[in-house]
Amino acid sequence: LSLDAYKGPLAHPFQAGHVRTAARMSGVILNFGVGLGKTLTALMLAALLKQSGRASLPAIVVPLSRLGDWVMNAANALPDFQVLVVGGEPVRDASGKFVLNEDGDPEVREDNGDKRRLKFASILTDQPDLIIMTAETLEMIPMLHETHKRYIESNASLMSTVGTADTFDDRHRKLGGHKELARYEASLSRHLRRVTSATQTDIPFEALGIDALIADECHMYKNSHATPRVYGESSPKFLGSGGESNRALDAL
Numbered sequence: 324l325s326l327d328a329y330k331g332p333l334a335h336p337f338q339a340g341h342v343r344t345a346a347r348m349s350g351v352i353l354n355f356g357v358g359l360g361k362t363l364t365a366l367m368l369a370a371l372l373k374q375s376g377r378a379s380l381p382a383i384v385v386p387l388s389r390l391g392d393w394v395m396n397a398a399n400a401l402p403d404f405q406v407l408v409v410g411g412e413p414v415r416d417a418s419g420k421f422v423l424n425e426d427g428d429p430e431v432r433e434d435n436g437d438k439r440r441l442k443f444a445s446i447l448t449d450q451p452d453l454i455i456m457t458a459e460t461l462e463m464i465p466m467l468h469e470t471h472k473r474y475i476e477s478n479a480s481l482m483s484t485v486g487t488a489d490t491f492d493d494r495h496r497k498l499g500g501h502k503e504l505a506r507y508e509a510s511l512s513r514h515l516r517r518v519t520s521a522t523q524t525d526i527p528f529e530a531l532g533i534d535a536l537i538a539d540e541c542h543m544y545k546n547s548h549a550t551p552r553v554y555g556e557s558s559p560k561f562l563g564s565g566g567e568s569n570r571a572l573d574a575l
């Protein structure tokens with residue numbers, strides 16, 4: 324695996340194989356065990372996506388508690404990358420070194436809403452090589468209403484409980500399936516209320532130029548669909564609460 328920008332530890336064969344495979348696919352899950360280098364593998368993937376031209380601006384989404392570790396690893400593995408960190412800022416000393424807490428993790432100061440918006444606005448005039456943002460930051464980025472609507476309507480699971488009909492029932496002199504159509508509109512409206520749509524003063528996600536998303540701790544997004552009715556009233560424990568997660572739906 325030859326990566327011009329990557330200066331980190333040499334990739335193990337299993338890491339290099341995964342990076343090559345992931346770069347050719349539209350979505351994958353990296354299920355390496357603890358300590359097998361998921362963080363560095365993801366940074367290699369970001370580097371390969373840019374080097375191959377498959378992505379112009381990849382973004383890595385991480386929990387706030389892991390932000391400092393990701394930024395420190397990115398600084399070591401991709402030293403020539405211009406990295407924009409949104410959602411928090413690792414603390415550095417006068418010499419530029421990361422300040423570590425008593426557990427050996429980098430200290431992080433969380434961004435407020437205004438600072439996040441300013442950082443995203445800077446992308447429009449000075450695009451970085453890589454974005455590392457917190458999960459909460461991803462949730463606050465609005466998308467265009469039309470984009471949300473298109474994603475929801477094209478998701479068979481989200482719209483599985485409703486149907487539409489456009490045939491006229493001559494016997495009853497009414498549009499057949501009008502009740503189904505009403506349920507369709509009600510379900511669509513319910514899902515749209517759960518996500519943030521851009522206003523005229525917002526910078527929408529579509530304008531940022533992010534064309535690849537890499538998520539750490541992706542189990543946070545597992546409940547993107549409700550539990551199928553085949554399971555009855557109670558849902559299996561591995562499916563969590565059984566309902567859709569707002570965080571998962573927003574990331575979808």
